[in-house]
Amino acid sequence: MASSKKDHIAQGALRAFAQYGFSETSMDSIAEMAQVAKGTLYYHFSTKEELFLYVIEKGVNMLIYHVDTAMQKDELSLEDRMMNVLDEHLRFFSENQELCFLLLSFFTGDEQRDQMVGKLLTGYFTTMETYMIDLQKQGYIRADAEIRTVASALFGMIGFTVLRKQFRKEPVNSEAGRNTLKYLLAGILQTK
The missing domain is CATH 1.10.357.10 (Tetracycline Repressor, domain 2)
Structure with missing residues (x-):
């Protein structure tokens, strides 16, 4: 289950990085794209x-x-x-x-x-x-x-x-x- 959530977050991050670029992408925008809480995001990825x-x-x-x-x-x-x-x-x-x-x-x-x-x-x-x-x-x-x-x-x-x-x-x-x-x-x- 954790791997599935991690991959779901990665998909949202991929969309965010492609849309905004690395510098302009924030953890907030990644959480929003992945439709997960920030706590869930930080649980799987610290940075x-x-x-x-x-x-x-x-x-x-x-x-x-x-x-x-x-x-x-x-x-x-x-x-x-x-x-x-x-x-x-x-x-x-x-x-x-x-x-x-x-x-x-x-x-x-x-x-x-x-x-x-x-x-x-x-x-x-x-x-x-x-x-x-x-x-x-x-x-x-x-x-x-x-x-x-x-x-x-x-x-x-x-x-x-x-x-x-x-x-x-x-x-x-x-x-x-x-x-x-x-x-x-x-x-x-x-x-x-």
């Missing part, structure tokens, strides 16, 4: 910073899980696996709009907090880079492609595309948009 890091960590871990699951479908061809990874990013970012916004604009102005968020995102990038290095060793990704840049570009390409479509109230997962991202991704792939 706004602790809550912020919990929200980011939970979101990044969720992204890692979904992308890793898509990458592990070895029964599929390389192209189909890469499309699964692309589709999983599109689905994840479109279903988690506030989290997408926070992950793509996480700098809060506090160097220590920003480094903590950066470390949390490192788990995602390590997962992606490990997968891509393996594909590169197998000859599926161009040998001259710098994998860190590829992983960063994939994250940014999909994340910012989704954000822009959300802001413009356009469908996120259109066939034309998906195909365009596929063409961009295909530029680093090569057939064996």
Whole structure:
């Protein structure tokens, strides 16, 4: 039960952070968004910073899980696996709009907090880079492609595309948009 209440508070905090930014979000506004008493909020999280890091960590871990699951479908061809990874990013970012916004604009102005968020995102990038290095060793990704840049570009390409479509109230997962991202991704792939 406590975990459920904690996650409910985290959802309210995510909405508040996405709407107001870290600096302008208060514990009062989080309690209001989560529709909980301040005592309940402070029972689960002693500070706004602790809550912020919990929200980011939970979101990044969720992204890692979904992308890793898509990458592990070895029964599929390389192209189909890469499309699964692309589709999983599109689905994840479109279903988690506030989290997408926070992950793509996480700098809060506090160097220590920003480094903590950066470390949390490192788990995602390590997962992606490990997968891509393996594909590169197998000859599926161009040998001259710098994998860190590829992983960063994939994250940014999909994340910012989704954000822009959300802001413009356009469908996120259109066939034309998906195909365009596929063409961009295909530029680093090569057939064996």
